[in-house]
Amino acid sequence: MPPSCAEIQPDVLVIGAGAAGIAAARAVQQAGRSVMVLEARDRVGGRAVTDHRLGLPFDLGAAWLHNAADNPLVPLARALGLALADSDALRHERTLVGDRPASAAELAGYDAAWDAFQAAVLARAAAGGAANGQDCSVAAAVPQGGPWDATVAAWQGDIIAAAPLERLSLADFAGTALNGRNMMVEAGIGTLFTRLAEGLPIRLSSMVERLEWGGAQAVAHGAFGSIRAGAVIATLPSSLIAAEALRFDPPLPVAVLEAAADLPLGQVAKVGFRGADALGLPEFCSIDRQVAPGEALVAMSARPFGRDLLACHVGGDAAAALEAEGDAALEAFMRAEVARRFGHQAARALAPKPIVTNWLRDPMARGVYSYARPGRAAARGLLAQPLAGGRLCLAGEACDARLAGTVGGAWQSGMVAAEAALAALR
Ligand SMILES: Cc1cc2nc3c(=O)[nH]c(=O)nc-3n(C[C@H](O)[C@H](O)[C@H](O)COP(=O)(O)OP(=O)(O)OC[C@H]3O[C@@H](n4cnc5c(N)ncnc54)[C@H](O)[C@@H]3O)c2cc1C
Structure with a gap:
């Protein structure tokens, strides 16, 4: 007993x-x-849970082991015999401007905007952090107005930090920045x-x-x-x-x-669809597009480990509003974004009944992860x-x-x- x-x-x-x-x-x-x-x-x-309702492993919460070189979970996963993939090394990137692929010159501009963001954060954080009472928001420190600045801001804020840059402490953001390789666990x-x-x-x-x-x-x-x-x-x-x-x-x-x-905890909503094989994309494919200031960015990751999976992410206030509207609204929003990027035929080829996350409504989480x-x-x-x-x-x-x-x-x-x-x- x-x-x-x-x-x-x-x-x-x-x-x-x-x-x-x-x-x-x-x-x-x-x-x-x-x-x-x-x-x-x-x-x-x-907040780390692998779902199998699609017939394959789909992580509803955490999906990457960040900072792989000094992440204590990487050696533990290896010791358990779990297969890991370096998703950065394997990643294929597709960036759209409107409904067409970005040109080489535009992609160079995009890379430059990422570098400028990073440099501005580091310079401003080094000049005055929390210690001397000059911890401003990230938004106050980074470039704005360039053709790619809103896209980088949406990535760094809504998608990665789960909240807009205006709400994030610069000192915390700089101190907790994700560095190095990101690994994925094949089994989730x-x-x-x-x-x-x-x-x-x-x-x-x-x-x-x-x-x-x-x-x-x-x-x-x-x-x-x-x-x-x-x-x-x-x-x-x-x-x-x-x-x-x-x-x-x-x-x-x-x-x-x-x-x-x-x-507080920010918000990211994920929708996982089967049917990604029909999109004609390589494995570990990341797809984004240029957004205007204030426009929600949908970050897509297709076919991890060659699987028939498309994971669509939206973050920040747009995610919170869509989650409040309900699963059908989130699914429709993601399908519309797939149609915009790949055509209506492709959006229809995605299987019905995707998996939709609800982290904000989850009474044991009330959001995804914290920002300062x-x-x-x-x-x-x-x-x-x-x-x-x-x-x-x-x-x-x-x-x-x-x-x-x-x-x-x-x-x-x-x-x-x-x-x-x-x-x-x-
Ligand atoms: C959508 C999403 C994407 C993410 N992506 C990544 C990623 O790619 N990489 C990454 O590293 N991290 C990611 N994260 C963040 C990561 O999942 C969390 O940082 C981590 O799992 C938090 O672990 P924790 O133990 O602090 O909290 P939790 O995992 O929340 O554990 C706390 C536990 O306490 C329980 N609990 C709460 N109240 C009580 C109570 N009163 N009595 C008993 N039990 C209670 C809860 O049920 C919960 O199980 C993501 C999270 C989400 C939601």
Whole structure:
């Protein structure tokens, strides 16, 4: 008979079985201490989940292992025997201007606009960062008005950072910029986390509703009962901490709540279609087009690993508005964009019943990943500060000042929190 909750008293209780929670639980176990993970969903992985409803792996959340050279998940995936592909090396790019391919001269202009953006961010961040109170928005620092500036801004803001450049702290943006190679996991990133969670004591469908952390031991309460632990690592997204979706008792310090509110989650909506083989594109093909200021950019990635898949992404406010309208509106928007780029015949060749994501509506996420508001780059460090001498540690992608917004950052923050919790137990 499984032990009742009252009998389980782990050294460390981990709340959430996403990347940060899995990392923390593994680290605690490896240190020879007992651990228990409580996860509100009926699955592990959090914002990293691989869907198979299309008959092939489709990552609804995280899809790339960024900064591959120093991403802790790359060697872990390899050790599990999971096949990885360097999607940068394999990528074919197609850029359109209107409904025709961009000319060589236009592509050179596009490359120059990317370089100018990068140079402006680095120069301005070096000249005055958060430390001296000059942390402006990214929009205030980058070139505008050139033929490709709005397209680069839409990529760097809405698609990559999940919010428009006006809302992003320059210091945070520069400090968390993605560098180097991006790898894809053939079986899906969600599959990687399912494998990494194997053997961990995880209770699914167990939402923590209240956490007492003022005494010598912490007590987590929910429909599962009550569980006592020597230390707690809570890996909720910053959106849920700011909204006080979990009742901390005593309440979290105001500075911590403010830090979470300064790290809102942006929005990206993905639609995955079968039928990409009919588009006549090479594998690992990335398709974009020049957009005007204020126009939503749809970033498409076709045929990863040669699969019959077209993943269409839109980010920022356009994604939020479309998600609010519903799945049919998102699907219609993406089909119209496919028709514009490849013709109506191609749009009709895409299979019915695509997979449409709903991260904003997801009550356990309320967005995709965090960005820092202008002037608030220090919030990540504040959120990651251990509380009660390490007996309560917050972790998750929003807490990592270098790889924020990514599974690598979430993993790293889980490791750091585990160290602090273990030290508190000692
Ligand atoms: C559309 C999209 C695209 C992305 N693309 C990439 C990418 O290509 N590369 C990349 O590196 N990253 C990407 N990311 C970001 C990446 O997925 C996240 O940074 C990472 O998965 C966050 O991990 P985490 O552990 O911090 O949080 P989560 O994965 O959100 O885990 C937190 C867990 O806590 C649980 N929880 C919440 N409240 C409670 C409670 N009260 N009780 C119990 N459990 C609770 C949640 O259910 C969740 O499982 C993407 C995300 C999205 C959504």
